[in-house]
Amino acid sequence: EAGVAQSPRYKIIEKRQSVAFWCNPISGHATLYWYQQILGQGPKLLIQFQNNGVVDDSQLPKDRFSAERLKGVDSTLKIQPAKLEDSAVYLCASSLSSSHEAFFGQGTRLTVV
Amino acid sequence: QKEVEQNSGPLSVPEGAIASLNCTYSDRGSQSFFWYRQYSGKSPELIMFIYSNGDKEDGRFTAQLNKASQYVSLLIRDSQPSDSATYLCAVNQNTGRRALTFGSGTRLQVQP
Numbered sequence: 176e177a178g179v180a181q182s183p184r185y186k187i188i189e190k191r192q193s194v195a196f197w198c199n200p201i202s203g204h205a206t207l208y209w210y211q212q213i214l215g216q217g218p219k220l221l222i223q224f225q226n227n228g229v230v231d232d233s234q235l236p237k238d239r240f241s242a243e244r245l246k247g248v249d250s251t252l253k254i255q256p257a258k259l260e261d262s263a264v265y266l267c268a269s270s271l272s273s274s275h276e277a278f279f280g281q282g283t284r285l286t287v288v
Numbered sequence: 289q290k291e292v293e294q295n296s297g298p299l300s301v302p303e304g305a306i307a308s309l310n311c312t313y314s315d316r317g318s319q320s321f322f323w324y325r326q327y328s329g330k331s332p333e334l335i336m337f338i339y340s341n342g343d344k345e346d347g348r349f350t351a352q353l354n355k356a357s358q359y360v361s362l363l364i365r366d367s368q369p370s371d372s373a374t375y376l377c378a379v380n381q382n383t384g385r386r387a388l389t390f391g392s393g394t395r396l397q398v399q400p
Contacts, residue, residue, distance in 0.1 A: 217292075218376070223387040273386065274320060276334050277334075279333070280331060
C-alpha cells in the first residue's frame, strides 16, 4: 500500500514570496491533516479535512495560509506571502477517520530567507 | 498549561536497559493515545496506540495508560542504539472529531 505522498521535499524562497505544497493521502483515507513542525517542537495542526470539508482550521494563519482539498483526495497548502518564521517542515498526514491513527508523509522542508 | 507535555530530554540509557518515556495531558476528554518515533530529518512514524487503561505490549514496546492521572508512558525494553530518536506523544479526543495533539517530544539516546 502506497503511503502519503508529498512534494516538493525541499523549498527555499525569499520572504514575501509565495509557495505551494501538495499532498496525496493514502487511498481510502477520509481525513487529511496539514501539520507544521518547527525545529525542536512537536507537529502543530494547521488544518484538518474530512473528505473535502474543513473540520478544524482554528490554528491556520488565514491572512497568509490557505488550503484546499478539492474532490476529497489530494490537497494543497499555500503560503502567500511567506515570512521568515514560516521556516519549518510541513507534514501532511492521513487517517481513515479522526479517531484512527494518522500516517505521515515525508514532509516538505521550507526555508524562508 | 500545554495540552500534551513531555520532558524534552535527552534521556540517555545504556544499550540493553529499559527506557521509560512519559507524557501527561490536560484534556480529560482524550480517548486515544499514540506514540510516534521520529528520527532526525524524518517524519513521525507510529509505534503504538492505546485506548484503555492499563498496559499494552507489542514486542519490546509497552504503552501504559492511566486516565485518572492523565498520564501515558512508553517503555522500551532491551534498548538498542537504533532506538535513538525523538518520541512524540499524541492524544486525540474522539468526540468533536479533533485531530491529534502532539507533545514536543522526548529525545532518547541509547549508548552502545
